[in-house]
Every structure is written in structure tokens, then in C-alpha cells.
Amino acid sequence: MDRDRFEAIVAAYGADSRRWPAGEREAALRFVAGDDDLADARALDALLALAPSPPPPSDLLVARVLREAARSRQSNLAPAIALAACMVMGVIVGFGVGLRAPSGEDVDWMLTAAFEAPDSDWIEGEL
Amino acid sequence: MSDPDADLVRRVGAGDSGAAETLVRKHLTRIHALAQRMLGDRAEAEDVAQEVFFRAWREAPKWVPGRAKFETWMHRVALNLCYDRLRRRRETTDPDAGIAMPDPAPGADEMWHAQQRSQRVQSALAALPERQRAAIALCHFEEMSQADAAASLNLSVDALESLLARGRRTLRASLADMKETGRGHG
Numbered sequence: 001m002d003r004d005r006f007e008a009i010v011a012a013y014g015a016d017s018r019r020w021p022a023g024e025r026e027a028a029l030r031f032v033a034g035d036d037d038l039a040d041a042r043a044l045d046a047l048l049a050l051a052p053s054p055p056p057p058s059d060l061l062v063a064r065v066l067r068e069a070a071r072s073r074q075s076n077l078a079p080a081i082a083l084a085a086c087m088v089m090g091v092i093v094g095f096g097v098g099l100r101a102p103s104g105e106d107v108d109w110m111l112t113a114a115f116e117a118p119d120s121d122w123i124e125g126e127l
Numbered sequence: 128m129s130d131p132d133a134d135l136v137r138r139v140g141a142g143d144s145g146a147a148e149t150l151v152r153k154h155l156t157r158i159h160a161l162a163q164r165m166l167g168d169r170a171e172a173e174d175v176a177q178e179v180f181f182r183a184w185r186e187a188p189k190w191v192p193g194r195a196k197f198e199t200w201m202h203r204v205a206l207n208l209c210y211d212r213l214r215r216r217r218e219t220t221d222p223d224a225g226i227a228m229p230d231p232a233p234g235a236d237e238m239w240h241a242q243q244r245s246q247r248v249q250s251a252l253a254a255l256p257e258r259q260r261a262a263i264a265l266c267h268f269e270e271m272s273q274a275d276a277a278a279s280l281n282l283s284v285d286a287l288e289s290l291l292a293r294g295r296r297t298l299r300a301s302l303a304d305m306k307e308t309g310r311g312h313g
Contacts, residue, residue, distance in 0.1 A: 054163035072184035
């Protein structure tokens with residue numbers, strides 16, 4: 001820390017050492033020999049203290065922001081809900097198709113009808 | 128990088144309504160104050176603060192800790208929204224609008240006098256270039272740390288100090304007559 005750096009800190013952050021960089025505060029304070037060192041900066045700080053304070057956020061704003069947070073949570077959950085719904089529907093449809101599927105005996109009959117030679121009685125009857 | 132809000136943001140991202148409310152209680156006032164100091168208009172400041180939090184809700188589920196502090200990210204979003212609004216104002220209105228100095232003639236009433244002085248300071252701040260005003264809002268009024276203010280402005284700390292020094296120099300010049308008046312009254 002030298003005198004130039006001290007002056008640069010005061011020029012940037014003003015006279016109140018609370019606003020000075022924490023890592024340089026202690027060293028900078030050693031350069032404060034008298035009130036004249038900070039007089040101009042202190043005068044400007046005093047003027048800035050006259051600036052009106054911003055009003056606090058309204059209750060309506062707080063409510064709007066929190067309502068949007070809830071809406072955002074729902075929209076974030078929507079894809080997961082849709083996926084879960086698809087999985088449930090898949091299980092239901094699969095189970096339903098399973099109930100309507102042919103039994104083992106039915107399959108045997110169908111295979112017989114498709115690939116085996118017709119009975120001789122049936123052939124004679126036809127002739 | 129250590130972020131005091133990291134756990135809070137993770138919980139917000141996971142859908143914790145209590146965490147969302149805590150984040151609002153913790154940061155809404157400062158974000159709103161910053162927007163108010165940048166824009167000088169309460170309704171616009173509320174719009175900006177609302178948009179910052181809307182974006183925060185969308186960002187939280189995908190936020191990667193360690194890249195930046197969530198608070199500085201929110202301040203940066205707020206400043207960018209303010210810059211956009213100020214740019215639109217410049218395009219549609221008289222560039223001198225809103226920074227006209229009120230009549231500095233002294234009044235008999237002390238309250239009127241105090242209001243005039245307050246208005247003068249506000250006007251001098253409003254007349255600063257945007258980034259100087261933002262730097263002073265963050266460091267002087269919000270008392271944010273140098274590192275966080277620089278990150279919010281997307282600047283190095285050296286560049287932040289340069290902005291602050293130029294801003295304060297301009298303010299000192301534009302309020303020089305008040306200083307004399309203040310001493311005379313003080």
C-alpha cells in the first residue's frame with residue numbers, strides 16, 4: 001500500500017472505510033493522518049446520503065413472484081407427470097391385450113388348421 | 128467459489144416452496160432497490176425485479192454451483208434488464224428527459240428545501256452514464272463487496288474502481304454548488 005493506492009481507494013469508494021476493500025482496509029487506514037485527507041470524499045458521501053431511499057417492494061410484487069414460483073414448479077413437474085402417465089397407460093394396455101390374446105389351446109388349433117393335412121373324412125365328403 | 132445461496136438454489140430447483148420464499152425475502156428488496164436506483168421509476172423497477180425472479184425460477188433447476196454466485200447472477204440479470212429499458216427510453220424520448228435540474232432557488236420552508244436537495248442528488252445520479260450509476264448503486268448504496276459488484280457488472284475490480292472514481296468525480300462536479308450551500312447551512 002502506498003499513498004497513490006490509498007488515494008485511489010478513497011476516490012473510488014469514498015471516505016467510509018466500511019466500503020473499502022476488506023483486504024486493504026487496515027493498511028489504507030494507516031494513511032489517514034487527518035480530516036483533510038478525506039474531506040472531499042466525506043462531503044460527497046454526505047450529499048449522497050440525501051438521495052431518496054427506494055421504497056420497499058410492494059406486497060403485490062412479493063405475491064406475484066411467489067405465485068410464479070409455484071407455477072414454475074408445476075411446469076417443471078409436467079414432463080415427469082406425463083412420463084409417469086405414459087408408463088401407467090402402457091401397463092394397462094399391455095395387460096388388456098394380454099387378456100384378449102389366444103390361449104395355448106387356441107394356438108395349437110390354429111397351427112393345426114394352418115399346417116396339417118385335412119382329415120380324410122373331410123376330403124371324401126368333399127369329393 | 129463459495130456461494131452462500133448454493134443450497135437454497137438447489138432446494139428451489141427441486142421444487143421446495145419454502146426455499147423459494149426464503150430466496151425472495153433475502154434478495155427481492157436489494158434487486159428492487161437496484162432497479163429503482165437505475166430507472167428512477169417504481170413501476171418499472173417492480174417489473175424488472177419480477178422478471179429477475181421469474182428467470183431465477185427457470186434457472187434454479189439447471190443451476191451449476193461454483194460458476195458464479197446466484198446473487199451476482201441475479202444482479203447481472205437485473206442490470207441488463209435496466210440497460211434494455213434505458214436504451215428503449217433513449218430511443219423514444221428526449222435524452223435530457225428525467226435529468227432536468229429542479230429550480231435550486233432557496234425556499235422558506237425547510238422541508239421543501241430538503242426535498243429540493245434530495246431531488247438534486249437524485250437527478251445528478253440519474254444523469255450519470257449507466258455503468259457508473261450501476262457501480263455506485265452496487266458499491267455505495269448496496270455496499271456490495273468489490274468482487275461481487277465487479278462480477279455483477281461483468282468487469283474486473285480495476286475497471287470497477289475506475290468507473291466508481293469517474294462517477295464520484297462527475298457527481299462532485301455536478302453537486303459542487305450544493306456542497307458550498309451545505310457548508311453554509313451546516
